[in-house]
Amino acid sequence: QVVPGRTFRWRGYYDYDLNDAHTLETQLNVFEDFRPAIPEEYRDSEFVFLANIDPVLQSMVLDQVRSPRLVLCDTMNYWIENRRDALLETVSRVDYLLLNDAEARQLAGEPNLIAAGRKLLEMGPSRVIIKKGEHGVIMLGEGTFFSLPAYPLESVFDPTGAGDSFGGGFLGFLSREPEMTEESIRRAVVYGSVTASFAVEDFSCRRLGALTREDIEARFREFMEITCF
């Protein structure tokens, strides 16, 4: 689906702390009046990733998919500040919510990340996955908590897109699993982290374009080695 006009643009920079993206400018452009039309062949998708766009559009996408097994939703500070009600509506309709630590604190209005995660669970999703950049990721659910450190990288080239890569790796793994169990969902978090760790190694999606299945499996095994005790 392509509409005429300028594409969405986000301009920002990273400081000393690569965990922290500073937004300089967000131009909605074609997203301003965009109405997503999901092609018929996608409407029976079992796994839906609502990547970061206007939560109103995310809801429109949801209206068009018939009976997904799992809906994962990402967002960002811009929507938390400017479309809070629409975002809460979308969040109440999804299975898993994915956001970074600053966004989780902001959306929950709670500085402690664990307490923030619990508040976000009350907004509807059955799982809340909070990305912490170089500090890894935590996943909260009813009666369950999982914490995974980040893959140790001596240099991070470009953190842009790490969240989307995480979402792709996470859902890609889960979609091939026969069923969703606590173990498979945790492993999906590890595969998401593996994918994100490759994404930040080079500019844009260059590293992902050159990635092999064996690269991914090797790094998954490394995650096991560095975390087991």
Next chain:
Amino acid sequence: QVVPGRTFRWRGYYDYDLNDAHTLETQLNVFEDFRPAIPEEYRDSEFVFLANIDPVLQSMVLDQVRSPRLVLCDTMNYWIENRRDALLETVSRVDYLLLNDAEARQLAGEPNLIAAGRKLLEMGPSRVIIKKGEHGVIMLGEGTFFSLPAYPLESVFDPTGAGDSFGGGFLGFLSREPEMTEESIRRAVVYGSVTASFAVEDFSCRRLGALTREDIEARFREFMEITCF
């Protein structure tokens, strides 16, 4: 060993970010001219924890212990800034170096924590353990890397002393193990984290004073549950 005079004092505060202790004042007082005299019955100690004091004094302690199996050394920003040469001398004589993330970056002169850890290894210790507060701990060694997330606490009452508690739990566990293996050293890191997670739950060492062995083992099992995949 007690000498007359005012005791060492550190005054500081914690902001929104409890990982970050802001030093307002450090009074050395009796430490200024202190010369530690280790009692004869301690000179054969197998496990030595050089807690955070002037690195010159840490070296004097080391001179008096005969053949320890393991020496663990802590430090802080004050010594990195004001006694750098003496600190490097002490660090070159110890087995394991324990510090927090800001101190590791400062001592290594390197913003990336993994790269900083590698530089610190070159200064002599066979292991470098970097505490990251709510983000857990990493341990680097020759050809080995271990990363453990923090225990998820919804409120942190007082982070002062978390590092010392970590050191105590770490060495306490290792001293009871028949031998030091990669696995036992990693488990010692978990026991250190368990001890620190209790220490920050209340002011001063109140919580540690009320701690039972069963509390510790239960939290160790929780660490396994929240990290396994």
